[in-house]
Amino acid sequence: MRDLSHLWSGEKISFQNQPDDPIPDIAIGVYTIWEGNRFIYVGISGREVHKESKSKVRGLKQRLRAHWRGGLGGDQFAVYVFERITAPQVTREQLDAMGEGTLTLIELNQEYIRTKLSYRFLVVDAYSEAKEIEDALKSGKYDPPGKPFLNPM
Numbered sequence: 001m002r003d004l005s006h007l008w009s010g011e012k013i014s015f016q017n018q019p020d021d022p023i024p025d026i027a028i029g030v031y032t033i034w035e036g037n038r039f040i041y042v043g044i045s046g047r048e049v050h051k052e053s054k055s056k057v058r059g060l061k062q063r064l065r066a067h068w069r070g071g072l073g074g075d076q077f078a079v080y081v082f083e084r085i086t087a088p089q090v091t092r093e094q095l096d097a098m099g100e101g102t103l104t105l106i107e108l109n110q111e112y113i114r115t116k117l118s119y120r121f122l123v124v125d126a127y128s129e130a131k132e133i134e135d136a137l138k139s140g141k142y143d144p145p146g147k148p149f150l151n152p153m
Contacts, residue, residue, distance in 0.1 A: 004122065004133060007032045008039065008145035012118035019064035024123060029060035030133045031121040032145065033067070033077070035085075039145040040117070041077055042137040043067075044130040060121060067119075070110035078109055080150040086112050 012034055013019070023029075028046030032039060046059035055062070066075045072082055086109050097103035124130050140147035147153070 002124075004137075004142065007042075007120050007122055007133075007137070008142070010120050012120055014118045015068050015114050018068050019061055019119075023061040023064065023121060024059075025056055025061055026058045027060040027123045028125065028127050028130055029121050029123045030130045030137075031060065031064060031119050032137065032148070033117055033119045035116055035149075038149060039147075040085075040149040041080065041151055042134050042148050043077060043151075044127070044134045046130065047127045049127075060123065064119060064121070068113065070113045071106055072109065077150070078113070081113060081117075082109050084150055 007030065026049055028044075028049050030042070030044050033041040033043070043063065045063035049059035057065070067077045069075070070078050070081070072079055082105065086105075090108065094103055094108065098105070122133070124133070135153065136142065137145070138148065138151060138153035140152065
């Protein structure tokens with residue numbers, strides 16, 4: 001298997017800005033997400049990256065952009081962040097603001113993701129390779145980084 005250490009010791013990219021360069025527009029890949037030095041999530045993308053599509057962005061960049069949006073409707077990572085990290089930190093004032101319609105759960109999640117989290121990624125040639133790497137990281141096969149906080153096996 002290839003050297004995976006970049007996924008836990010390479011340069012981190014902040015979610016402050018929408019994921020863009022240096023991620024290829026169309027790519028199969030593995031990514032790790034970090035809260036400071038804490039490994040919180042591992043994911044993969046690109047299963048159907050080679051299928052014909054009108055979208056100019058598919059796979060890895062598309063998935064990381066979905067995480068950056070922080071929506072709770074279909075992005076499992078964003079749901080995990082909300083349930084395990086954001087929700088327990090909601091204050092009385094924030095609940096009042098939600099009741100008044102001046103704040104939403106998605107805004108809270110977006111703020112957390114964009115100010116506290118960063119990612120590393122690795123482009124691979126095949127989805128099966130990405131899945132193998134993801135499974136190894138979820139199971140804690142490598143130390144560092146150990147198992148991810150939000151989605152261990």
